[in-house]
Amino acid sequence: MVLKGKAVSRGVALGPVLRYAPFQPVLTKELLPAGGAEAALAAYRAARAAAQKELDGLERRLASADPEQAKIMAAHRDILLDPAMDEEITDLVNYDGVSPDAAADQVFRTYAGILRGSDNPLMRERAADLLDVLNRLLRCWAGAPERDLSRLDRPVIVVADDLYPSDTAAIDRKNVLGIITQTGGSTSHTAIIARGYGIPAILGVPNAMEALEDGQKVVLDGETGEIIADPSEAEEAAYRRKSERVAAALRDLDAFLDAEPVTRDGVRVQVRLNVAAAGERELSSAEHVDGCGLFRTEFLYLNREQLPGEEEQYLAYRKVLERFGDKPVILRTMDIGGDKQFPGSEELREDNPFLGLRGLRLSLERPELFRVQARAILRASVHGNMKVMMPMVGSLEEYRQAKAVFAGEMDALDREGIPWDRDLRLGIMIEVPSIALIADLAAQEVDFASVGTNDLTQYLCAADRVSPSVRAYYKEYHPAVFRTLAYLARAFRDAGRELSICGELGGDPLAIPALVGLGIRQLSMGAASVPAAKRVIRSLDLPAAERLAEEVLHQKTQEDVRACLERFASGLAGQEKEA
Amino acid sequence: MYTKEIEIVNATGLHARPASQFVAKAGSFRSRIQIRRVGDEKWYNAKAIVMLMTLGLAQGERAEISAQGEDEQEAVEALAALVADLKE
Helix, strand or coil: EEECCCCCCCCCCCEECCCCCCCCCCCCCCCCCCCCHHHHHHHHHHHHHHHHHHHHHHHHHHHCHHHHHHHHHHHHHHHHCCCHHHHHHHHHHHHCCCCCHHHHHHHHHHHHHHHCCCCCCHHHHHHHHEEEEEEHHHHHCCCCCCCCCCCCCCCCCEEEEECCCHHHCCCCCCEEEEEEEEEEECCCHHHHHHHHCCCCEEEEECHHHCCCCCCCCCECCCCCCCCEECCCCHHHHHHHHHHHHHHHHHHHHHHHCCCEECCCEEEEEEEEEECCCCCHHHHCCCEEEEEEEEECCHHHHCCCCCCCCHHHHHHHHHHHHHHCCCCCCCEECCCCEHHHHHHEEEEEECCCCCHCCCCCHHHHHHHHHHHHHHHHHHHHHCCEEEEEEEEECCCHHHHHHHHHHHHHHHHHHHHHHCCCCCEEEEEEEEHHHHCCCEEEEEEHHHHHEEEEEHHHHHHHCCCCCHHHHHHHHHCCCHHHHHHHHHHHHHHHHHCCCCECCCCCHHHCCCCCCCCCCCCCCCEEEEEEHHHHHHHHHHCCCCHHHHHHHHHHHCCCHHHHHHHHHHHHHHHHHHHHHCC | CEEEEEECCCCCCCHHHHHHHHHHHCCCCCEEEEEEEECCCCCCCCCCHHHHHHHHCCCEEEEEEEEEEECHHHHHHHHHHHHHHCCC
């Protein structure tokens, strides 16, 4: 059997399937039979003991590797064993005949609701902890095993409907050989994580969860997007050879990691790094690039017991700045919302999260969070070459409001005699068409801008970039994307302000010649894309790239654009061979 | 019955980890222990983390700790000392 999807992360993997589905509790609606309370409570105590055993085990295992997580597990155990909630659950069972699972659900949710109504943002976030513990308790009640991608006991190919940041944050990189999901495309969170970790991945495979079984052997071909279930011996051998070939090709590319990204006729293009988790592996690429073009700060907010305080943020920002030395680091303020939720943000569930309260909108809505981040950023700014940009800006009013928040924190720091970088530049992400269309005016007001092509494309095409049903409408090579970029590049060049690209397009070897041809000189990308990007840049001549850009702007469809780019790329490859 | 008034001095208040420490200490005594915000009617079970979280005592607030049982005085004094000593 062969399944097909979109290959989003290179490499070939072979291994057994692990289907990953979050547990969905089904509560007992019926009341207990007369005299059934005692047996029901015994079963409840057993479930609670099983949950406690899991938490004890997790705490032990995490104690040295991740003390912060270990403490969270301990806090979860306190919640699980809370005597007051236990008493209420027991009363509901004894006196009202409610089944313990339904009783626990009712009591936990009542308290989660109280916490969520608190004035204190820290308390509101705790509601997520209660629901997490409830889920564990109900899963133990149902006798379902724990499924967690952070602790696997053998190498597997993970198959899921979709993976959320909470699933991938602590993914066991040693044991996850490959990833297959039913939803998602090349710009989804899962794709970015997979590429970042070098895990082969195929997304958007419609029936993967039904078609594949746990333990079934599959080949995942991250080059073609094909998944072969139960491969024959011959197929298996062929794929093992292919796997080695692909690995060797990726190693050849690595030779370009340290090369200077300059065209054949001497145009220097800045190749910068997108930083998502600020881990050691990611930061180790700092020496090979011209700075950090996108420092995502969401990792500080996701999968947390409580929101990060000023000091923790300051230290995290400072660490990245120091790692890049004199090279510029463009820090993006929190871009929460859309496909990235943080604990306690369930209350914000919206029908169209990508059109909702996300990015800077959320920051302005929750000034108590934004001010803490602004202050931490300002304090860190003296430790390197920092710039700050705001995501999801649709109008200059929003930019001005954000600037006012920063100005307020600058004054506060001055009053306290705490230093901050007086040359700090404030810029914007360009993703929303309404700001892109006034780029000439925006460029006179903002210090710089960076284009988030993933979201820009999604908003230009009005196609949710994580929804498989509109995958075909999300066109990364739509001529409108290139025309918008051409307009932006001209507007910022005329105003003498920097414009960079930090979306997936910026690291796409096929698109880079056209981007350089449009006059863009700053590209930012994940570490995995750096060698291929440098290789392409080094093979370019500016006049040819400019002719290509002009040609692309006159194509009518995405396929026409793609054909143009591919023709140009094969010309470059031919050239390389001759040379 | 033994009661004492305390002030929350640490920055994060009596929730998250400080609350865990408080509950663990309270659970080590046999007495029934309750806590309430000064000026409030309602007492909360001081051995229950969720109750403390719900109470949400913040820095600078005052609360009463009350215990009833064989080790009531020891319990209240130990908890008051713990709160006075909280750092984070």
